[in-house]
Amino acid sequence: MVVGARLLISLVVQNLLAQYTGQAGIAKVGQLRNISSMLMSLTSLGTFNGVVKYVSEYKSDQKNLLKLFSTLYVFSFTASIVIFFILFFWAPYFSNKLFLSDTYVIVFKVMAIAVPFISMNRIFNGVINGISDYKKHTKIEFISHFLAAVLLLVSLYFYSLKGVLVAIALIPIIQFTVLIFIFGKLLKDYVNFKAITFKIPFFKQLLGFTAMSFVATVLSNYVEIDIRTLILDKISEAEAGSWTAMNSISKIYMQFLIAIFTLYILPKYATINTSFEFRIELKKIYKSLVPLVFAGMILIYLLRNTLIELIFTDAFLGMAILFKWQLAGDFVRFIANVLSYQFLAKKQIKYFIYTQLIGLLMYVMFSRCFLPYFGTEGVVMALFVSNLVYLGAVLFTLRKLFSGQNVSL
Numbered sequence: 001m002v003v004g005a006r007l008l009i010s011l012v013v014q015n016l017l018a019q020y021t022g023q024a025g026i027a028k029v030g031q032l033r034n035i036s037s038m039l040m041s042l043t044s045l046g047t048f049n050g051v052v053k054y055v056s057e058y059k060s061d062q063k064n065l066l067k068l069f070s071t072l073y074v075f076s077f078t079a080s081i082v083i084f085f086i087l088f089f090w091a092p093y094f095s096n097k098l099f100l101s102d103t104y105v106i107v108f109k110v111m112a113i114a115v116p117f118i119s120m121n122r123i124f125n126g127v128i129n130g131i132s133d134y135k136k137h138t139k140i141e142f143i144s145h146f147l148a149a150v151l152l153l154v155s156l157y158f159y160s161l162k163g164v165l166v167a168i169a170l171i172p173i174i175q176f177t178v179l180i181f182i183f184g185k186l187l188k189d190y191v192n193f194k195a196i197t198f199k200i201p202f203f204k205q206l207l208g209f210t211a212m213s214f215v216a217t218v219l220s221n222y223v224e225i226d227i228r229t230l231i232l233d234k235i236s237e238a239e240a241g242s243w244t245a246m247n248s249i250s251k252i253y254m255q256f257l258i259a260i261f262t263l264y265i266l267p268k269y270a271t272i273n274t275s276f277e278f279r280i281e282l283k284k285i286y287k288s289l290v291p292l293v294f295a296g297m298i299l300i301y302l303l304r305n306t307l308i309e310l311i312f313t314d315a316f317l318g319m320a321i322l323f324k325w326q327l328a329g330d331f332v333r334f335i336a337n338v339l340s341y342q343f344l345a346k347k348q349i350k351y352f353i354y355t356q357l358i359g360l361l362m363y364v365m366f367s368r369c370f371l372p373y374f375g376t377e378g379v380v381m382a383l384f385v386s387n388l389v390y391l392g393a394v395l396f397t398l399r400k401l402f403s404g405q406n407v408s409l
Helices: 003-040 050-059 062-090 091-099 105-132 134-190 205-235 239-272 275-302 306-311 314-345 351-374 377-398
Strands: none
Touching: 003 062, 003 091, 003 105, 003 134, 003 205, 003 239, 003 306, 003 314, 003 377, 050 062, 050 105, 050 134, 050 205, 050 239, 050 306, 062 105, 062 377, 091 105, 091 205, 091 275, 105 134, 205 351, 239 275, 239 306, 239 314, 239 377, 275 314, 306 314, 314 351, 351 377
16 A cells, blocks of 8 residues: 555656656656665665664674674765765766756755765664564655655745755655654664764675675666766757656566565575575466566556656657567566576675676667667667676576586575
8 A cells, every 4th residue: 555655656746747847857857866876875885785684683682783883884974974075076077967067066965965864764774674664664665755755846846857856865864854753762772872883893794785786776877877878968858858757667667576576586585495496486486477577568568658648748758669678678687587586595696796797788888889870769779688688697697507407505
């Protein structure tokens, strides 16, 4: 119910943004949201999954929790200081680089001020997930999302696009306020703030999570920014907005698939100890989910014009041509991710990182090759081809699990 309500709020906001800011506005909002996603990882040095893991393991062990939060404090403090200075003093550079104008300098200065709140939000959300307090997490998410939507719409009404971008920069402060109001008292049971020291005893344990987050979050968002900027520079803001809108629709349906990976596939893989068991489980997953995912994507393709008019406006109907390649690319990605979650389940960080890097590198390369010949459609074609390469890399890495022998995992 809460997920549905959040989705409805997001669709209303997206539609109003499309109506009042157009394709150019959607492109700019996309740029800033990618920056926000990168900051979520960078300000906590990508330790979110590590916080979830170790808080769940040591929730009754105050000694290890103190070591964990001392390390997180050092990570967060150091990253926040560095990122604040970069964003605040290089705001004109970022404004010109991302928006091709110095009009939006204030957006990056506000975002710089919000950096510590971004970091604390990420870490404290990890604590909530680690202790599995899903009721409070759901409450925080919904209230934060609702207040952020109100702020965005008020800013849009009074200050147009610039107001929306400033509002996006301010959202982490709202999220932090809601989190502390709802979760503050319980948080003190797990985090002894007075005893935290400037030491990093959990450095090695968290380093792997930092590396994975850098690739999965920071680099993937950087690639999106790079490709959107390429479309802005080589074609137009309108085309960049259409491509961003296509990405938005993709993220809406893909988030439901990601939920399946987190709730079922990852925990199931963690209990599997042999390649024989893995192959049986893989066959079961593909047999039950692939037909449903395929049918769902066919339905989305058939309803593409209706979805565009519902979520955006008639001005975005030109993006209908992008759907076939986006859906094909996402379907291949789903097939690959069912396999690659084995890397996460078995903590095979090296394999996770290099297969992700191959996929991202191919996406950038093919986008730059196809764009001059096929325009914006070429970028979505590049997504499909790069995901095929990514699938190939994952299959090659896991090839021993598909041999006739029963190998221990």
